[in-house]
Amino acid sequence: MDFDLTQDQREIQALTRDFARAEIEPNASAWDRDHHFPRELFGKLAEIGLMGACVPEEYGGAGVDFLSYILVLEELSRADAGVGVTVAVHTSAATLPILTHGTDEQKARFVPPLARGEHLGAFALTEADAGSDAGALRTKAEPHDSGWTITGAKQWITNGRHAGTFLLFARTDQQTAGARGVSAFLLDAEHVRVTRDEEKLGLNSSVTNDIVIEAAEVGRDRLLHEENRGFRVAMATLDGGRIGIAAQALGIAQAGYDVARAYATERRAFGHRIADFQAIQHKLADMSMEIDAARLLVYRAAWLKQEGRKHTEEGAKAKLFASEMARRQTAEAIQILGGYGYTKEFPVERYYRDAKITEIYEGTSEIQRLVIARSILGLTERALVAR
Ligand SMILES: Cc1cc2nc3c(=O)[nH]c(=O)nc-3n(C[C@H](O)[C@H](O)[C@H](O)COP(=O)(O)OP(=O)(O)OC[C@H]3O[C@@H](n4cnc5c(N)ncnc54)[C@H](O)[C@@H]3O)c2cc1C
Numbered sequence: 001m002d003f004d005l006t007q008d009q010r011e012i013q014a015l016t017r018d019f020a021r022a023e024i025e026p027n028a029s030a031w032d033r034d035h036h037f038p039r040e041l042f043g044k045l046a047e048i049g050l051m052g053a054c055v056p057e058e059y060g061g062a063g064v065d066f067l068s069y070i071l072v073l074e075e076l077s078r079a080d081a082g083v084g085v086t087v088a089v090h091t092s093a094a095t096l097p098i099l100t101h102g103t104d105e106q107k108a109r110f111v112p113p114l115a116r117g118e119h120l121g122a123f124a125l126t127e128a129d130a131g132s133d134a135g136a137l138r139t140k141a142e143p144h145d146s147g148w149t150i151t152g153a154k155q156w157i158t159n160g161r162h163a164g165t166f167l168l169f170a171r172t173d174q175q176t177a178g179a180r181g182v183s184a185f186l187l188d189a190e191h192v193r194v195t196r197d198e199e200k201l202g203l204n205s206s207v208t209n210d211i212v213i214e215a216a217e218v219g220r221d222r223l224l225h226e227e228n229r230g231f232r233v234a235m236a237t238l239d240g241g242r243i244g245i246a247a248q249a250l251g252i253a254q255a256g257y258d259v260a261r262a263y264a265t266e267r268r269a270f271g272h273r274i275a276d277f278q279a280i281q282h283k284l285a286d287m288s289m290e291i292d293a294a295r296l297l298v299y300r301a302a303w304l305k306q307e308g309r310k311h312t313e314e315g316a317k318a319k320l321f322a323s324e325m326a327r328r329q330t331a332e333a334i335q336i337l338g339g340y341g342y343t344k345e346f347p348v349e350r351y352y353r354d355a356k357i358t359e360i361y362e363g364t365s366e367i368q369r370l371v372i373a374r375s376i377l378g379l380t381e382r383a384l385v386a387r
Pocket residue numbers: 089122123124125126130131132133155156157158159200203208357360361362363364365366367370385387
């Protein structure tokens with residue numbers, strides 16, 4: 001076993017870290033406070049290849065491996081988790097599924113503008129009555145001679161307001177309920193109307209939108225993968241996407257640890273640094289250990305994916321552990337900072353708010369446990385509710 005990152009992986013990690021320190025971290029509190037989506041930042045990220053990091057160069061990407069892309073998400077999220085999720089959804093949930101499931105024509109047409117950051121990508125599966133149970137979705141795609149007419153509404157779509165390309169799931173077989181009879185489509189911004197910006201607990205530098213699709217006419221060239229087999233696209237996308245969310249959680253936890261450790265060596269009480277108290281040492285030790293454990297799970301899942309090996313169970317374990325760890329340890333970071341931790345003077349309260357979502361999207365913790373249980377028990381039915 002080799003636990004070292006390669007030279008290329010270390011370089012992209014350093015590149016992202018330097019960029020994040022200069023361009024993201026100093027602005028993150030203000031973006032959080034003002035609920036500001038830093039649209040211009042994604043042009044800069046594109047200039048250094050980070051809007052299509054793991055996309056092959058022939059499609060406009062930087063052509064690095066999947067683990068390198070995971071390192072990018074970790075570093076971006078360490079500076080600002082909202083930026084992290086924007087890039088994660090754009091890449092894992094919109095660009096990569098086109099590369100995996102698209103025709104040559106679809107790849108050549110839709111991927112380069114995404115990989116070059118000219119468009120943002122979005123993933124539109126969730127509806128008001130179809131979250132974990134995504135197979136209950138009701139958005140309809142009705143066939144006509146040259147394609148489909150799509151009508152419906154989607155909820156909580158990350159990047160919705162700023163996206164140029166949507167990977168959207170709609171029911172093509174109206175006679176079949178559940179996951180069968182759903183197809184995946186590639187839509188443009190003009191096919192979609194944004195109806196709402198969600199107010200959230202955290203992740204304020206990202207946008208989360210309700211959208212409606214009002215009898216959008218799309219041709220056959222917009223169908224991704226086979227008709228009525230779109231749920232497979234969704235599940236495969238989430239298998240990989242989850243590793244990105246795990247990396248986001250890891251980055252947030254690392255940021256909390258960095259602040260808490262530095263604070264503990266400076267803050268004094270009872271004539272000592274608080275880092276000299278065993279109670280604080282134990283907290284820091286646990287944080288450091290759990291972050292290490294999460295990192296190993298996340299990098300293993302990323303490595304399996306890039307090797308083309310099965311990663312459903314490992315991705316779910318990485319996401320489940322990293323997200324719960326991030327929520328737990330960002331709370332401990334607040335505790336180490338005492339009253340200051342609860343104020344906006346330090347970023348740890350933002351980390352805590354941002355960490356919480358990683359236990360919910362791309363499959364809640366309850367759903368990750370279900371995915372893992374099905375895998376370890378060898379149950380034949382694929383986790384169709386696995387979001
Ligand atoms: C900020 C944000 C961004 C998002 N971005 C996107 C996006 O870009 N695209 C997109 O399509 N969606 C997106 N989502 C939706 C997200 O994926 C869903 O919120 C998530 O899948 C959970 O669905 P739900 O909220 O409907 O919860 P529900 O499914 O209603 O679940 C409620 C509770 O019941 C539990 N539960 C449900 N089913 C089971 C079960 N079988 N066993 C045990 N417990 C169960 C859940 O774990 C949870 O605790 C986003 C959500 C948020 C908040």
